[in-house]
Amino acid sequence: MTEDNAAGKRGPAPCPVTRLWTEADLSAGLILGLDHARAHFLRSVLRLERGAHLALFNGRDGEWLARIDGLGKGWCSLAIEAQRRPQASGPDLWLVFAPIKRARLDFLVEKATELGCAALQPMMTRHTAVSRVNLERLQANAREAAEQCERLDLPEVRPVADLGKLLDAWPPERRLLVCAESGAARPIAEVLRQEGPETAAQPWAIMTGPEGGFARSELDALNDLSFAVTVGLGPRVLRADTAALAAIACWQAILGDGRSRPPLRDGD
Amino acid sequence: MTEDNAAGKRGPAPCPVTRLWTEADLSAGLILGLDHARAHFLRSVLRLERGAHLALFNGRDGEWLARIDGLGKGWCSLAIEAQRRPQASGPDLWLVFAPIKRARLDFLVEKATELGCAALQPMMTRHTAVSRVNLERLQANAREAAEQCERLDLPEVRPVADLGKLLDAWPPERRLLVCAESGAARPIAEVLRQEGPETAAQPWAIMTGPEGGFARSELDALNDLSFAVTVGLGPRVLRADTAALAAIACWQAILGDGRSRPPLRDGD
Numbered sequence: 001m002t003e004d005n006a007a008g009k010r011g012p013a014p015c016p017v018t019r020l021w022t023e024a025d026l027s028a029g030l031i032l033g034l035d036h037a038r039a040h041f042l043r044s045v046l047r048l049e050r051g052a053h054l055a056l057f058n059g060r061d062g063e064w065l066a067r068i069d070g071l072g073k074g075w076c077s078l079a080i081e082a083q084r085r086p087q088a089s090g091p092d093l094w095l096v097f098a099p100i101k102r103a104r105l106d107f108l109v110e111k112a113t114e115l116g117c118a119a120l121q122p123m124m125t126r127h128t129a130v131s132r133v134n135l136e137r138l139q140a141n142a143r144e145a146a147e148q149c150e151r152l153d154l155p156e157v158r159p160v161a162d163l164g165k166l167l168d169a170w171p172p173e174r175r176l177l178v179c180a181e182s183g184a185a186r187p188i189a190e191v192l193r194q195e196g197p198e199t200a201a202q203p204w205a206i207m208t209g210p211e212g213g214f215a216r217s218e219l220d221a222l223n224d225l226s227f228a229v230t231v232g233l234g235p236r237v238l239r240a241d242t243a244a245l246a247a248i249a250c251w252q253a254i255l256g257d258g259r260s261r262p263p264l265r266d267g268d
Numbered sequence: 269m270t271e272d273n274a275a276g277k278r279g280p281a282p283c284p285v286t287r288l289w290t291e292a293d294l295s296a297g298l299i300l301g302l303d304h305a306r307a308h309f310l311r312s313v314l315r316l317e318r319g320a321h322l323a324l325f326n327g328r329d330g331e332w333l334a335r336i337d338g339l340g341k342g343w344c345s346l347a348i349e350a351q352r353r354p355q356a357s358g359p360d361l362w363l364v365f366a367p368i369k370r371a372r373l374d375f376l377v378e379k380a381t382e383l384g385c386a387a388l389q390p391m392m393t394r395h396t397a398v399s400r401v402n403l404e405r406l407q408a409n410a411r412e413a414a415e416q417c418e419r420l421d422l423p424e425v426r427p428v429a430d431l432g433k434l435l436d437a438w439p440p441e442r443r444l445l446v447c448a449e450s451g452a453a454r455p456i457a458e459v460l461r462q463e464g465p466e467t468a469a470q471p472w473a474i475m476t477g478p479e480g481g482f483a484r485s486e487l488d489a490l491n492d493l494s495f496a497v498t499v500g501l502g503p504r505v506l507r508a509d510t511a512a513l514a515a516i517a518c519w520q521a522i523l524g525d526g527r528s529r530p531p532l533r534d535g536d
Contacts, residue, residue: 111510114510148507150505182532232529233520234521235358235525236418237418237530238417239382242382242513246383247517249515249517253456253502253518257502257503258501258502259455259500261503262449262504262505
């Protein structure tokens with residue numbers, strides 16, 4: 001707690017730095033038991049003690065203040081006190097991506113979560129070199145990033161699907177930005193500006209290919225779709241993870257929630 | 269080499285995938301000897317043989333086609349044949365950043381290079397937790413990323429400097445975008461649009477703070493500068509590396525070289 005808070009300038013409500021996602025319902029007066037791993041994390045890694053405060057969110061009930069009611073080796077109970085923020089969700093932006101090697105995939109999931117993607121859709125393409133995706137690992141990385149970045153929900157991690165099947169089942173109202181290094185493409189900022197801020201409330205998706213790029217036949221198929229537009233990201237050949245992050249950042253800044261500010265914390 | 273090329277549809281010029289940066293001057297007819305590490309890389313990792321082609325660049329003479337003239341254990345000589353692209357450089361955009369932990373710093377340097385930063389300036393601030401920066405490691409990461417992304421130059425890796433000293437010596441014609449999570453800030457896309465494309469030819473810099481954020485006194489000092497503008501990147505609290513990448517991507521898309529396309533390669 002900072003001096004400001006100790007001196008009561010901002011009122012008595014504690015402003016905990018630790019945030020945890022939980023599946024459980026959240027409302028005032030409930031007592032919540034944590035699993036072994038998280039109890040261990042609070043007690044042995046963060047060295048929190050009985051009476052310490054933290055924040056909880058579950059993607060439905062907003063963010064809640066909770067107090068450690070009791071903890072010991074491998075267990076912890078939390079008393080849920082008061083809502084700190086009502087539930088809110090970001091724009092409905094999917095990231096559809098060809099899986100890449102593990103360290104880069106971990107990073108991509110972390111960044112896409114921080115940058116506010118609503119869903120992460122791994123996709124198999126002709127040149128995709130990675131054949132297995134550990135969805136549990138993706139979910140764990142997404143959860144950790146969501147806890148850290150003040151999101152009130154987790155991105156949905158969707159099962160792996162083939163590009164063709166994805167497109168066959170594509171909801172036509174969901175606009176699709178395809179990032180491509182070769183072939184015809186329009187600059188991303190120009191496309192997003194022309195789409196206009198009124199389309200930000202619509203569902204959108206950003207699609208990036210594997211390290212080897214899309215096959216020509218895949219790009220041709222994508223170019224034929226009424227809901228898709230192929231965009232370029234400048235003169236350098238970007239790695240798959242860089243392209244995804246750059247496109248998401250541009251989308252959020254131009255069409256998404258780039259005008260909003262983070263919630264106030266101690267010292268702000 | 270692809271079938272297209274073997275069949276001569278694109279003419280006889282080979283289009284090598286391997287690109288190397290070199291300090292040496294490049295012009296037709298020169299013979300260039302590689303150091304032990306790079307010779308080993310070509311022979312034992314890429315398994316290239318005598319007669320294979322690769323591309324060279326040095327940041328001054330454009331990109332050149334070279335042929336392996338001879339190679340053995342720990343040595344390799346290259347015959348420089350013809351220029352493939354004239355020298356070009358991207359926008360004059362610096363990234364000024366508080367150093368972060370090693371894995372994230374490696375990643376940040378790679379991404380900032382891919383996204384076209386002209387210089388990387390590590391900066392010490394009040395809340396910077398990392399006290400030592402391995403500049404050689406930064407340079408090696410930047411070189412590898414430049415070779416991979418088709419850049420024709422390397423970003424300049426500048427020595428670590430204190431924020432105060434950087435600002436004292438700041439060239440006033442270089443516009444400065446400060447990414448801040450707290451305090452007053454305008455949305456980055458709005459600021460970049462208002463600056464207008466005619467400012468893209470000017471020198472610019474993007475500044476990001478450490479994981480703990482800028483100190484209040486530092487933000488106050490930055491807000492007083494005529495050449496600086498504080499921008500926000502949306503409602504989520506971004507890690508330092510995410511903030512830097514998002515800001516660079518937006519700058520390139522809106523003001524920078526986002527309208528250009530990568531050079532043609534085989535199969536394009």
